[in-house]
Amino acid sequence: MFITRFAPSPSGRLHLGHAYSAAIGHARARESGGKFRLRIEDLDQTRCKPEFVDGIFEDLRWLGLDWEEPVLVQSERTAAYADALEQLKSEGLAYPCFCTRADIAQSLTAPHGDAATSYPGTCRGLADDPERRAATPHSWRLDSAKALGMTGLPSWREADGAEFTASGRDIGDAILARKDAPASYHLSCVVDDAASGVTMVVRGADLRASTPVQRLLQILLDLPEPVYLHHQIVAHEEGRRLAKRDLAPTLAAMRDGGIDGPTLAVQLLTGLLPSGFRLQEA
């Protein structure tokens, strides 16, 4: 019995890639006699809008994908994230960081450094500096070296049975919370998956790179381990990924064009995509 979840951000209307992910999550839950949950990832208040939350409900209904109530709304979960952050701080696993995005970009020596995993560690070890203690940090970061020293390299299992172990390079001093956000994607994701009893995380292969640090956070916070299903992603025929900003055809437009939602959901499950689209690895 699997509890799955669909966790869109209400920063635009849903597109075909969302429908594909939701259809798989819904099917995995239903065929196992489990539950399909919905989570609104609205912590980025500058990009998220209430009308897009309504759009998510409308589009899922149109696809015929029913979900379990209550819907978890991340902007209402600040206290849970603060508790988790506090726990990491109290174990010395989170440190305040005063770097801005620009500072980090400048200090990265690797020409194509990935800011998510290659924070140069400028603020690590400065937590006791009196001047720093008085200032408001820009963010809180995970002390990944210390954490990995406690846990060893995290591993995870995919729904097809494949086992993976992270390498040290997959995990950096990830941001846990920001001055303007009570939790980062990684922290809110693990706290909420656990709170919703999620046992199978269904999401696109483009998010596979998030799994090592999320597994590490689960171990540190003593949260249960879900199984992962990282599915192929929907792309335009010529290989371009669907993106909200790239005017990907929305589900709302497909509905207006006369497409039948439940038929589309069933076709997606068999890997049959509308013409002009294809599935590909991330």
Ligand code: GLU
């Ligand atoms: N909110 C994320 C997205 O829209 C999903 C994150 C997840 O499934 O872990 O891509």
